[in-house]
Amino acid sequence: MCECCNSHKRPVNEIIAVTGKGGTGKTTFVAVMAKILASKGFKVLAVDADPPISLTYALGATPLKTIAQIRAKMIEDPNEKKRIKDLPIEDVIADEAVIDLDQLSLLIMGKSEGPGCFCSINELLKYGISKLSKNFDFTLIDCEAGIEQINRQVIDSINRMIMISDTSAKGLRTALHLNNLGNSYGVQGNYKKGLVINRAGKKEIPILEEKVKEMNIDIIGFIPEDHKITEHDLFDRSIFELPKNAPSFVAIHGILERQGILI
Numbered sequence: 001m002c003e004c005c006n007s008h009k010r011p012v013n014e015i016i017a018v019t020g021k022g023g024t025g026k027t028t029f030v031a032v033m034a035k036i037l038a039s040k041g042f043k044v045l046a047v048d049a050d051p052p053i054s055l056t057y058a059l060g061a062t063p064l065k066t067i068a069q070i071r072a073k074m075i076e077d078p079n080e081k082k083r084i085k086d087l088p089i090e091d092v093i094a095d096e097a098v099i100d101l102d103q104l105s106l107l108i109m110g111k112s113e114g115p116g117c118f119c120s121i122n123e124l125l126k127y128g129i130s131k132l133s134k135n136f137d138f139t140l141i142d143c144e145a146g147i148e149q150i151n152r153q154v155i156d157s158i159n160r161m162i163m164i165s166d167t168s169a170k171g172l173r174t175a176l177h178l179n180n181l182g183n184s185y186g187v188q189g190n191y192k193k194g195l196v197i198n199r200a201g202k203k204e205i206p207i208l209e210e211k212v213k214e215m216n217i218d219i220i221g222f223i224p225e226d227h228k229i230t231e232h233d234l235f236d237r238s239i240f241e242l243p244k245n246a247p248s249f250v251a252i253h254g255i256l257e258r259q260g261i262l263i
């Protein structure tokens, strides 16, 4: 970090996908990570790649436009069809789908409302990410729960995959699947991978470490149960407003430091 202008010096261009079983804390992790990186002066693109839209709200934003809506307009509006006929599709997405927030930018996939294939929204998302990520230090993708987006290579060209699990065997099994899928198709040659276990109690940590050792996955950190998050949930406050001393915030900050994401 530069002492005079408070910005970072290191040139970065990293795409990080956050994956895992449903409800394990992916969106929370991405929102906190986005806040930390943006506050350090990094240029951050947050990608809400979960069809029901959740990262957007966790960031305290409104889904003003989504890739799904832009796609629907391309299909249904003859003028729009004509306008974009000769434009590269990645330029259309990059120019029109991004929402600029105070501290970062946001790209929302959304959900297909009408007829048509859901996969093509995922395709458009892929084009959007590959074009836009060049302009950002960090592109942080809050993936759909489960293994599909990684399995179908909807999210490709990542530099790092952070798998989030809760303490359940089911959560760890999904992480193992994700880890193995990642291994088998090798996006961009090698990308870094690590597992974060969320809502882990002190007593559970040694048991989890033992279990995960057998799975051959690297645990990069634990996040404790955080009553501050529960409070934010209760009062419908965005995770982006979580205080810096919240236990989850401190844990995620530590993970980013240890992984060399924050220097």
Ligand SMILES: Nc1ncnc2c1ncn2[C@@H]1O[C@H](COP(=O)(O)OP(=O)(O)OP(=O)(O)O)[C@@H](O)[C@H]1O
Pocket: 020, 021, 022, 023, 024, 025, 026, 027, 028, 029, 050, 054, 144, 145, 198, 199, 223, 224, 225, 226, 227, 229, 230, 233, 248
């Ligand atoms: N460390 C934590 N302590 C307390 N509550 C947490 C913690 N992490 C996440 N939560 C809460 O658990 C719920 C699920 O978290 P989140 O939405 O981030 O999971 P997700 O993996 O994105 O879920 P989905 O698969 O539905 O997208 C949310 O209500 C969130 O506020």
Ligand SMILES: [Mg+2]
Pocket: 026, 027, 028, 050, 054, 055, 142
């Ligand atoms: Mg989510």
